[in-house]
Amino acid sequence: MTQKLLSKLTHLVVTTPKLEESLRCYRDVIGLEVSGEQNGSFFLRGWGEHYKYSIELKEGSVGSVETIGWRTEGQHELEMAVRRLEASGNGIGWVEPNFGRGRAYRYMDPSGHQHEVFWEIERYKATGDVAPLFPNRAQKFRPRGCAVREIDHVTMNSQDILRDIKWFQETLGHKYMEYITAPRGVVFAMTTTGERGHDMALVPELPGLKGRVNHIAFWLDQRVELHRAADVLLDEGIEIEFGPGRHGLGEQEYLYFREPSGLRIEFNAGGYRNVIPDWEPVGWTVNQGANVWYKNQAMPESMFESFPSEGELEASEDAQHHFRETTFFQ
Ligand SMILES: [Fe+2]
Numbered sequence: 001m002t003q004k005l006l007s008k009l010t011h012l013v014v015t016t017p018k019l020e021e022s023l024r025c026y027r028d029v030i031g032l033e034v035s036g037e038q039n040g041s042f043f044l045r046g047w048g049e050h051y052k053y054s055i056e057l058k059e060g061s062v063g064s065v066e067t068i069g070w071r072t073e074g075q076h077e078l079e080m081a082v083r084r085l086e087a088s089g090n091g092i093g094w095v096e097p098n099f100g101r102g103r104a105y106r107y108m109d110p111s112g113h114q115h116e117v118f119w120e121i122e123r124y125k126a127t128g129d130v131a132p133l134f135p136n137r138a139q140k141f142r143p144r145g146c147a148v149r150e151i152d153h154v155t156m157n158s159q160d161i162l163r164d165i166k167w168f169q170e171t172l173g174h175k176y177m178e179y180i181t182a183p184r185g186v187v188f189a190m191t192t193t194g195e196r197g198h199d200m201a202l203v204p205e206l207p208g209l210k211g212r213v214n215h216i217a218f219w220l221d222q223r224v225e226l227h228r229a230a231d232v233l234l235d236e237g238i239e240i241e242f243g244p245g246r247h248g249l250g251e252q253e254y255l256y257f258r259e260p261s262g263l264r265i266e267f268n269a270g271g272y273r274n275v276i277p278d279w280e281p282v283g284w285t286v287n288q289g290a291n292v293w294y295k296n297q298a299m300p301e302s303m304f305e306s307f308p309s310e311g312e313l314e315a316s317e318d319a320q321h322h323f324r325e326t327t328f329f330q
Helices: 019-029 075-088 161-172 223-235 310-315 317-323
Strands: 006-016 033-038 041-045 055-059 064-072 091-095 104-108 114-118 150-158 175-182 185-192 200-204 213-219 240-246 252-258 264-270 282-285
Touching (some): 006 019, 006 150, 019 033, 019 041, 019 055, 064 150, 075 104, 075 114, 150 161, 161 185, 161 200, 223 240, 223 252, 223 264, 310 317
Parallel strands (some): 006 055, 150 200, 175 282
Antiparallel strands (some): 033 041, 091 104, 104 114, 175 185, 240 252, 252 264
16 A cells, blocks of 8 residues: 555646637636636636646647546645656656646646646635625636536546556555456556545456546535436537446446546546445446446447547547557557
């Protein structure tokens, strides 16, 4: 068991080729608050979040996640994390503060996703009309669209799930919670830095690709809110790809849809809490209800599509450079 160094998944840098449409979706449909704009990026946060942003939305050639941000437990833990990342050979280097997030250390995980880890961060506190009356909140609850409360998790593609899980556990102390096995081996695994079932998950990657994600997820407090969100999405003309339903792993209620860039978004509600420090990861088979608790729905084939998709990669030389294992299209 490695010491816990990370406190939370804090932010994702998301790229979209349709900046205006994606911004409208994150703000008006998903219901995030825009806390500012800087150098062409929009910074957004859920109404319940205490930091200045959980999504940095910027223009890019494809819909994808460029960087995954984690806040450490403290300054000492940041220094330990950097030492371990440097020793692992996966360190990239320090980057300057960005919109309230202090100086951060960047690194690449073994499957080619860029992350950053930091301690210093500015808190968000609303003023004026949305200044909170409840002293423990960053702002008034003024729901818009699906009104998600906060960021929940990111699910990434991995060339070798067990290798990567071991790397995350040993390097940074991510806690390995649950996994799904199929005849060909482990096809899903999830880790957490907090009390929820997961804040990061891994699914298999296609040969020759790296750094892709399957989806990003936001949190709603209650299951009834997730079902209300389903109605909001349908009223907006947005197709629900899968759900609402309940996953076996994590026991969370889910639904999935796509934002205008094509990137898959999940909403979660409910689920267990787990603070057992010597938890042993739990294995499932699909027929035990791993994906679908009620065992009455099949996950659609489309859910295996990850981002950027193969079609987008064929269309974009720029994206090939980032997401192919070689820079030459094979
Ligand atoms: Fe998920």
